[in-house]
Amino acid sequence: MTFSLLPYRDQLGLKDGNLLIANEWVAPQGGQSFDHVNPCTNETIIKIADASEADVNAAVMAARKAFDEGPWPRLKARERRVYMDRIAGLLAEHSQELIQAQTLDNGIPAMFGGAHIMKDMPEDLFKYYGGWIDKIDGKVHPVFTDQEPNQFISIRQPVGVVGAILPWNAPILQMPLKLAPALAAGCTVVVKPSEMGSLIALKIAEIINEADLPEGVFNVVTGGPKVGEALVTHPAVDKITFTGSKAVGGRILAAAGNDIKRVGLELGGKSASIVFPDAPSVEFAATATMSQVSMFLSGQVCSTTSRALVHSSIYDEFINHCEKQVQDVKFGNPFELDVTSAPIISKVQMEKVMTFIERGEQEGAKLVFGGDRPEGDLQAGNWVNPTLFADVDNTMQIAREEIFGPVLAVTPFETEEEAVRLANDNPYGLSGGLYTTNIGRALRVGKAVRTGTVGINGYSFMPNSPFGGFKQSGLGREGGEEALNAYLETKTFIINEDV
Ligand code: NAD
Numbered sequence: 001m002t003f004s005l006l007p008y009r010d011q012l013g014l015k016d017g018n019l020l021i022a023n024e025w026v027a028p029q030g031g032q033s034f035d036h037v038n039p040c041t042n043e044t045i046i047k048i049a050d051a052s053e054a055d056v057n058a059a060v061m062a063a064r065k066a067f068d069e070g071p072w073p074r075l076k077a078r079e080r081r082v083y084m085d086r087i088a089g090l091l092a093e094h095s096q097e098l099i100q101a102q103t104l105d106n107g108i109p110a111m112f113g114g115a116h117i118m119k120d121m122p123e124d125l126f127k128y129y130g131g132w133i134d135k136i137d138g139k140v141h142p143v144f145t146d147q148e149p150n151q152f153i154s155i156r157q158p159v160g161v162v163g164a165i166l167p168w169n170a171p172i173l174q175m176p177l178k179l180a181p182a183l184a185a186g187c188t189v190v191v192k193p194s195e196m197g198s199l200i201a202l203k204i205a206e207i208i209n210e211a212d213l214p215e216g217v218f219n220v221v222t223g224g225p226k227v228g229e230a231l232v233t234h235p236a237v238d239k240i241t242f243t244g245s246k247a248v249g250g251r252i253l254a255a256a257g258n259d260i261k262r263v264g265l266e267l268g269g270k271s272a273s274i275v276f277p278d279a280p281s282v283e284f285a286a287t288a289t290m291s292q293v294s295m296f297l298s299g300q301v302c303s304t305t306s307r308a309l310v311h312s313s314i315y316d317e318f319i320n321h322c323e324k325q326v327q328d329v330k331f332g333n334p335f336e337l338d339v340t341s342a343p344i345i346s347k348v349q350m351e352k353v354m355t356f357i358e359r360g361e362q363e364g365a366k367l368v369f370g371g372d373r374p375e376g377d378l379q380a381g382n383w384v385n386p387t388l389f390a391d392v393d394n395t396m397q398i399a400r401e402e403i404f405g406p407v408l409a410v411t412p413f414e415t416e417e418e419a420v421r422l423a424n425d426n427p428y429g430l431s432g433g434l435y436t437t438n439i440g441r442a443l444r445v446g447k448a449v450r451t452g453t454v455g456i457n458g459y460s461f462m463p464n465s466p467f468g469g470f471k472q473s474g475l476g477r478e479g480g481e482e483a484l485n486a487y488l489e490t491k492t493f494i495i496n497e498d499v
Contacts, residue, residue: 002377003333016047020220022062039343040107040381051221056230059219063161063188064236066216073186077134084130086211092123102172105199107342125176128463129184149498156488158186160238163231167244168197185487195224264476268402269430272423273305279435286321294386298406303431312412326386343382350382353405360398365389420448429470
């Protein structure tokens with residue numbers, strides 16, 4: 001190993017993690033903890049508390065009490081907004097620390113620290129949802145028939161106690177995406193970060209705790225699947241919002257069915273870039289598509305376009321440009337500003353990626369480049385070289401399953417109809433990219449592709465617009481007004497006007 005990340009931990013002053021319950025940092029009742037390992041070096045960075053069922057119960061009951069008896073859901077709009085603005089201000093003040101903590105957590109290269117998602121999104125989400133608080137209004141429904149003397153009025157109320165379960169890949173974004181609308185709606189929350197991404201979640205929690213929210217409004221319990229299960233099955237939790245894999249999402253949906261909890265699911269994807277001959281340029285489309293799997297989190301992003309459907313007339317040119325793009329990839333110490341790409345989050349996941357690559361070769365796809373790991377000192381981390389398979393048939397495993405690694409599967413097509421059919425022939429429906437300068441085609445194909453988002457010659461996220469999946473990529477949306485509505489219930493008053 002040529003570098004160590006421990007000096008960055010010391011510089012950030014990170015200490016072993018505890019649980020945040022009713023605004024106090026407390027040790028887990030069973031005294032258990034686990035190592036948090038950074039995937040760039042596989043060094044242990046800090047120890048994270050492993051919550052017991054009793055700890056989860058304490059956090060849920062603190063949130064329950066805060067909801068049932070505390071001021072939070074009853075605050076006047078202006079008062080709740082003051083807290084949201086305070087949190088936004090604190091997140092902005094500490095944004096550099098947050099970016100560094102996220103890098104230390106999972107190896108996102110520091111070169112992306114200036115990106116909107118890393119830098120401004122946490123603050124923006126609290127500002128945006130803070131702005132909704134005085135707009136959560138109701139409706140007076142016109143009296144439908146004179147047979148009934150009743151006036152119907154509906155109002156919106158917070159859903160209650162929310163259990164928020166996070167994935168490891170970008171909690172700097174995912175934690176505010178859940179917390180900001182839930183708190184704005186008047187809910188109280190227990191967050192369970194991923195066991196592989198707790199460090200940044202604890203840093204965000206430390207910052208939010210400085211805002212002095214009423215006791216028990218915001219709680220954090222750390223640990224693995226058992227902690228998540230305890231939260232999902234706790235009878236005092238009203239809603240689960242989950243971001244993670246399809247397999248775990250399915251389990252959560254089944255478990256939540258016992259007591260009909262509200263469930264929001266943001267799951268995986270196997271999104272396709274569709275590249276037409278009239279793309280702005282083949283180089284632009286190839287660079288944008290390939291860099292989604294080769295740069296930043298090396299394909300470990302839910303919306304990654306890990307399939308490229310490319311018109312046969314530009315197929316070879318597209319692949320050549322992908323090969324050129326990966327020459328810009330650099331692995332190493334993620335705090336160095338020329339390092340472009342993260343390693344795979346764990347050794348287990350790295351083995352899975354390598355197994356997918358073997359499977360691709362066995363199934364007869366053409367390995368154009370990559371498929372291996374870098375040599376030398378980098379072997380200490382979990383890096384996998386950017387990999388491109390050409391001539392991929394849509395029935396192959398590498399075309400169907402979410403690999404969550406730096407692997408692009410390229411398939412040729414002849415007609416627009418064939419491109420749409422190939423894009424939709426997958427159980428997932430999260431996102432996708434279209435590369436064309438024909439506006440009619442962009443809209444036609446964009447509507448026909450069954451995914452929650454479609455990028456037309458580009459892709460990004462904004463706090464005020466919805467993001468989520470069709471089909472097996474999820475239930476509900478995050479971002480925008482739709483996410484706020486997911487934390488509200490509608491109540492209808494029927495008022496007899498004759499009394
Ligand atoms: P994961 O499903 O393995 O784990 C997610 C969380 O669920 C973790 O906190 C984990 O501890 C918890 N968990 C595991 N088993 C559980 C159970 N039985 N009950 C309750 N909780 C349980 O996912 P991951 O590896 O952390 O994240 C990667 C996945 O997340 C990918 O599939 C990716 O596409 C998806 N993702 C989706 C979005 C989106 O917005 N759609 C965003 C980011 C990541």
